[in-house]
């Protein structure tokens with residue numbers, strides 16, 4: 001049985017002081033529970049602050065929003081998987097739509113970043129999703145499968161079964177337009193099928209999260225959709241109350 005995953009992607013919000021205050025306020029109200037995993041993805045500069053502010057509470061984990069493909073070297077401005085691990089991260093978002101569409105990240109880079117995460121013992125959450133024009137052209141499944149297969153390329157079945165996937169339709173991110181639970185479920189089925197091809201029966205262990213304009217009002221319905229194992233939340237994770245509501249759902 002997959003445990004639901006609630007992941008907060010703060011994007012470029014909450015520097016160290018704000019992140020500390022948020023994490024302390026959340027931790028004060030959060031009752032540790034072992035039936036779900038809650039992951040915070042602060043900006044890299046705030047990771048250590050969140051790690052320390054959350055302490056060792058069961059079910060709470062930290063991740064980074066991005067890493068570079070190499071472990072160290074002359075890559076000004078980048079952070080590596082070993083550094084993220086050293087700072088206390090356990091997860092990495094790979095191929096988020098903003099990385100792909102704002103920063104031009106390629107499928108080949110997502111594969112290298114998944115590999116770099118795994119090499120350092122971090123769990124990659126590979127993000128996939130189609131643009132509105134691609135959905136309207138009936139290309140959703142093709143786009144998602146291409147991103148998925150490329151990102152998982154060269155990973156063993158064993159490794160793939162320890163990863164997580166996030167389906168985030170680009171048109172639903174930060175727009176207030178949420179995919180319906182039916183839309184999400186339809187794509188999650190396609191993703192699960194492709195994961196079975198790579199990982200066989202252990203594909204059932206891989207959580208597939210939905211993301212895109214999730215909020216306190218729609219989170220329960222999306223999470224109840226067949227095949228939706230968790231939520232990756234941007235804007236609504238920036239408010240302690242709304243994030244607590246979503247994580248309690």
Ligand code: 13P
Nearest residue numbers: 009173174212213234235
């Ligand atoms: P919003 O929840 O703000 O739409 O962002 C979704 C997202 O990109 C999470 O990674």
